[in-house]
Amino acid sequence: MNILNIFLSVNVADLALTGIKIGLIMSIMTLGVHISYRILDAADLSIEGVFPLGACLAGILIFYNVPAILATIIACIGGAVGGLITGLLHTKLKIPMILSGIITMTGLYSINLALLGLSDKNVVTMKSMTFGFKNGLFGIFRDWFSGLGLATNVATPVATLVVSIICLLIVFLIIYYFFGTEVGMAIRATGNNDKMARAQGINTNRMILVGLMISNALIALAGALFAQNGGTSNVDSGRGMIVVGLAAIIIGEAIFGRKSYKLQLVSIISGTIIYYLLRQIAIELNVVEFLDLVSAILIVIILAIPLIKKARLSRKGG
Numbered sequence: 001m002n003i004l005n006i007f008l009s010v011n012v013a014d015l016a017l018t019g020i021k022i023g024l025i026m027s028i029m030t031l032g033v034h035i036s037y038r039i040l041d042a043a044d045l046s047i048e049g050v051f052p053l054g055a056c057l058a059g060i061l062i063f064y065n066v067p068a069i070l071a072t073i074i075a076c077i078g079g080a081v082g083g084l085i086t087g088l089l090h091t092k093l094k095i096p097m098i099l100s101g102i103i104t105m106t107g108l109y110s111i112n113l114a115l116l117g118l119s120d121k122n123v124v125t126m127k128s129m130t131f132g133f134k135n136g137l138f139g140i141f142r143d144w145f146s147g148l149g150l151a152t153n154v155a156t157p158v159a160t161l162v163v164s165i166i167c168l169l170i171v172f173l174i175i176y177y178f179f180g181t182e183v184g185m186a187i188r189a190t191g192n193n194d195k196m197a198r199a200q201g202i203n204t205n206r207m208i209l210v211g212l213m214i215s216n217a218l219i220a221l222a223g224a225l226f227a228q229n230g231g232t233s234n235v236d237s238g239r240g241m242i243v244v245g246l247a248a249i250i251i252g253e254a255i256f257g258r259k260s261y262k263l264q265l266v267s268i269i270s271g272t273i274i275y276y277l278l279r280q281i282a283i284e285l286n287v288v289e290f291l292d293l294v295s296a297i298l299i300v301i302i303l304a305i306p307l308i309k310k311a312r313l314s315r316k317g318g
Contacts, residue, residue, distance in 0.1 A: 015281065021164060023273030024273065028218050029222035029272075030249060030268050032271045035175075044100075048240075051106075051226075053082055054221060055234065055238075056234045058223075059116070062132075063129065068135065077217070078211040081235045085104050089104070134156050142155045144159075172219070180261075189207075247296075251271035252272070
């Protein structure tokens with residue numbers, strides 16, 4: 001009965017709008033996760049450090065009046081550097097990918113604390129910082145739409161949707177066409193079968209580095225946009241993002257499949273939006289922690305399916 005009352009009291013339009021707004025921003029993050037996990041077949045866990053790196057870099061730069069677009073670009077570059085570090089640890093020092101990602105993530109946590117600490121001369125580190133919505137990309141567009149005559153309460157969500165859609169569309173087109181180029185195909189070949197790729201003369205180590213840099217640049221971009229949407233940077237904003245990214249990919253592929261690369265990208269975006277719509281419902285019901293548990297269980301089940309199928313086939317063959 002309490003759950004029913006909560007549903008009846010919820011403004012469905014606001015709930016859907018919030019889920020879609022966040023889902024569009026986080027789709028960029030999920031596309032980055034897709035590159036590392038699906039294309040490179042690499043378990044890169046640095047996402048939980050790179051996402052807040054993008055948020056902290058953009059936040060501190062905007063705090064010191066760097067133009068929002070430039071701050072966002074620098075955040076992407078910072079993410080690419082994070083991916084490069086993970087890749088070098090793996091390819092040059094031969095550290096397993098999963099451990100390389102953990103090392104990068106751990107180091108970035110301290111860097112993110114130090115970045116936010118730059119906003120206050122009395123401290124060395126800081127876990128969160130507010131720089132204001134109006135100074136970010138979304139705030140700039142909101143003011144522009146307000147100047148066209150839209151009320152502030154209308155201009156704010158419109159600006160968020162427009163900026164998110166533009167950024168997502170640019171990322172979608174870049175990824176789609178890049179992975180159809182010679183370099184993009186070499187990265188895909190490296191992920192599919194690195195031994196065969198090396199036999200074809202592909203420098204697989206270089207392809208891993210390029211793939212991880214692109215992946216982490218997108219993740220940092222999502223972090224920068226996420227921070228600007230809220231006007232706040234937080235070093236813990238990346239917590240649980242790997243589960244979110246994988247869950248969104250799995251949800252999208254379960255619904256739309258992977259028949260073509262374009263459809264695969266669309267399914268990832270759709271899965272992310274669906275995930276955040278579900279997340280908004282969970283927040284309204286005050287059970288968001290259970291959504292994280294369900295996401296984790298879903299990932300385990302999906303990843304275990306090939307093993308289960310193999311076991312069933314071996315039983316039949318026996």
